[in-house]
Amino acid sequence: MTLESMARKYEPRPTPMRAGGGRLTTSAMIASLDAEGYExxxxxxxxxxxxxxxxxxxxxxxxxxxxxxxxxxxxxxxxxxxxxxxxxxxxxxxxxxxxxxxxxxxxxxxxxxxxxxxxxxxxxxxxxxxxxxxxxxxxxxxxxxxxxxxxxxxxxxxxxxxxxxxxxxxxxxxxxxxxxxxxxxxxxxxxxxxxxxxxxxxQVLTRHKPDYRFQLGKAQLIRDGRDVLVVSSGFMTMRALDAAERLAADGIDVAVLHAPTIKPLDTATILAEAGRGGRLLVTAENHSLVGGLGEAVARTLLEAGVTPRFRMIGLPDAFLEAGALPTLHDMYGISVARVVEQIRGWL
Amino acid sequence: MTAAPREGGLSNVSLHQRAWNIRRKALLMGEVQGQGYIGQALGVADVLAVSYFHALTYRPDDPEWEGRDRFLLSIGHYAIALYAVLMEAGILPEDELETYGMDDSRMPMSGMASYTPGMEITGGSLGQGLGIAVGMAMGLKRKQNPALVYNLMSDGELGEGSTWEAAMSAVQHRLDNLICLVDFNDQQADGKTTAALAQVPEEAKWAAFGWHAQRVDGNDIDAVVAAFDAARALSEPKPRVIIFDTTMCKGVPFLENREITHFVRVEADEWGKALAVLEEGKPQ
Structure with a gap:
């Protein structure tokens, strides 16, 4: 919670209404993750x-x-x-x-x-x-x-x-x-x-890569692409894969390297992929930008002297708001739409 | 009182003599480093003597023997006392005594499982031992192993919330194979334990949590033996605690009278004096 939002606690709020009438309902209830189009x-x-x-x-x-x-x-x-x-x-x-x-x-x-x-x-x-x-x-x-x-x-x-x-x-x-x-x-x-x-x-990964199997300690390329390499973990790999499909429609070719083992990190695979010609490297994680996958990848690259253009997608260094998950994922940049928008902005 | 039969044969060394030997070894280790938690070691020596030479089942040459009773030292800084009794019991070689606290020693200042045969857990982050003891007692029951788990903790650890999480858990899971030993010397880093966090009524608190609770003079060997026997003989399906009132530096009167005894300062020339005083009180 920011100081600014604390000050707002005395502001009355109207009931949100749908455009065509009726109450708009969003819920902060703990629920399963939204994953449109997946079984x-x-x-x-x-x-x-x-x-x-x-x-x-x-x-x-x-x-x-x-x-x-x-x-x-x-x-x-x-x-x-x-x-x-x-x-x-x-x-x-x-x-x-x-x-x-x-x-x-x-x-x-x-x-x-x-x-x-x-x-x-x-x-x-x-x-x-x-x-x-x-x-x-x-x-x-x-x-x-x-x-x-x-x-x-x-x-x-x-x-x-x-x-x-x-x-x-x-x-x-x-x-x-x-x-x-x-x-x-x-x-x-x-x-x-x-x-x-x-x-x-x-069930995400096998739809994109039918022979995918989890391997402890291994990062695996789920899809290849010429323009951008996303290194991601957790459900942000799902976001990255969905974003890659949307960006492909615009002719932007995005590779997704899924790194579910955060520690020890599969530095060999990450370096091999990062070293493959001139792609923007984007890390994507469902975590603060402080101390997570992105910083671990950054260290790996710097120590090896592999330095592609580098950007991070993740949560801000802040206590986050309460609300409905889709709203919050949009607000903090980890929805598919926001991942697409950020990658496009960096190209 | 004569020590009970051990795995490996009878002993005719008295528990008083064992306690005296533990005190002497602790003082010798303290002398090596010129420091150490000697006050605690001297205070708890009688409880350790009864533990290792009356109550526990173990094989000195096989410290990880599956049938052993587990003895957990939650209070890592009491390691000097445990090393003394492990040497006395033949689990640690006595000729390593002078390595205490030195580089590459198997006897670091704070007890760690990975360094020392017979050291079951890494203590020192106070308030952790009883929770680990709960899990070990659960595990022994799963394996239908009749061994007991003893957890030696300090009165200061009664201030840690985790101790009471573990205390409730032991009752919930009916851990009648768990015996908690509390060394109550009423001293912690900043002064008296009872002046730091409300501790009274100590045994009633444990009893209210559902434990079988006893409180005895921890420097009276006959009373300590009787308390261990009562705890072990109990048939009720509940965990047992024995609170031992002990005197810091017991056995060396000129140290007993020092005001601050959590980390008792012993001058270089006083170690010899302390050993000499102890010698005067050697059991006949």
Whole structure:
């Protein structure tokens, strides 16, 4: 919230009306991500975890009163004896997960990204990351995926966690990524922080690249293009792909390199693509422009002496407004229309 | 009182002698560095002697043996005391005593799991041990492993909110394989613990949370043994806590009387004097 907007709290507001009459309704309710034109899969995380747990007895699930809102309820219902309800207590959620990992289990602990990153950080750092324990922290509402305002919007979670040694960080784009990510992170012998899209999750990547499969630690080119290279993670890869289709209609050829593993970053693939002739490089992330994918890519390029023209799409360094997600995505530059507009403006 | 049978045979060394040995080793380590949390080590020595030579099951030559009781040191700065008892128990070699706190030592000033055999967790960020103990106790139950989890914490950690998250969780999950040991010496960095954050009534607070709570003189070995025995014999499906009232620097009277004892200042020439005073009180 800015000082300017605080001062507006005493201004009365009229009920917004549609052009042709009737009330205009937009909602800030927590909802699934809007993804026009894509098929959706329900609760891909919960179902993938159940499938994996049937094969691997070490898998257990824990949640801090948010199993329903992190799709872990699917696991809790299928395997009630392997699910721990930890209550509204994020510090013991992650500490207990550390203890279970010490005893040989692979705990998946879920909450919202704001609570893991801001409230439980020291416990993740010392009880889990410093010990390199295989705890998987899977968090809903990453970046700007809720209209509830800063209490629920984890706009700086990647910045917070990127500084933590040993921690692998994943920012999946869609249902396919999430389904592939679950066994991949369980198989990684170390701690993982994964951003989660929950509820009805669009199936994006395989529509653009039918043979796409999630690979931990790998960035993959989803589409090629001569004019612009977008390096993106999370649902911003979906935005980039949709924007690329619109820009193609104007003869602008956009490549999209999807980098769902934020740490360790696939610097080899990024450098190889960035070094391919004269394209504008744009990073796109559902995160503050401070400390996320964009800055990680910038460092990679500078250190290697690869210096294409470089621009960043992401959230401003600010506490964001409450409101309906489509409104907010437009306002903060991460809707398809705004991605198209920004790229066009930079060419 | 004579120590109970251990994995690996009977011992006829008394618990009083064990506690005295722990105090002596801690003082020797303190002398090496010219500093250390010696006040805490001397105060908690009796609790550690009873833990490692009466209560815990372990194999000195196999610190990660699956059947061992887990002993978590939440208070990382008490490491000097734990190293002393780990040496006394044969888990750490005594000939490394003089490496304490030095570069490349297996005994850093604050306890870390990755450095030291027998150090189960990395403590030091106070208020974390009990939550980890909760997870380990859950894990042992899942594996139907009858081992117990002991978490040694300080009175200062009772001020951390995370301690009470863990306390509620242990009751919710009926962790009767978890025993929390609280060293109540009423000293923290800025002064008296009871003057910093309302602590009373200590044992009633735990009982109200659903724990089986005891409070005893932590420098009275018979009382400490009785408290451990009562905690272990309990059949109610609830976690157990024992609050030990201890005296900082116990066993070295001229240090016991120093005003600030969280980080007790011991002058270079005083280590020898402290060892000499301790020698006078050696159990017969």
């Amino acid at each position: 959706a899969v329900v609760a891909p995380f919960g179902h993938a975890l159940v499938n994996l747990a049937r094969k691997d007895e070490r898998i257990v699930g824990l949640s801090a009163d948010l199993s329903k809102y992190t799709d872990l309820h699917v696991f809790a219902q299928a395997m009630p004896d392997r699910f721990y309800q930890m209550g509204m207590a994020e510090q013991v959620l992650v500490s207990a997960a550390a203890g279970l990992a010490r005893e040989g289990f692979i705990p998946f602990a879920t909450t919202y990204a704001v609570f893991a990153s801001r409230r439980a950080y020291d416990f993740i750092a010392m009880a889990i990351a410093e010990e390199n324990l295989p705890v998987k922290i899977v968090c809903a509402l990453p970046g700007l995926t809720t209209g509830y305002g800063p209490s629920h919007q984890a706009t700086e979670d990647l910045a917070i966690f990127r500084g933590l040694p040993n921690l692998t960080i994943v920012d999946p784009c869609d249902a396919c990524d999430i389904a592939g990510m679950v066994p991949a992170i369980a198989g990684h012998d170390g701690p993982v922080y994964a951003r989660l899209l929950r509820g009805r999750v669009p």
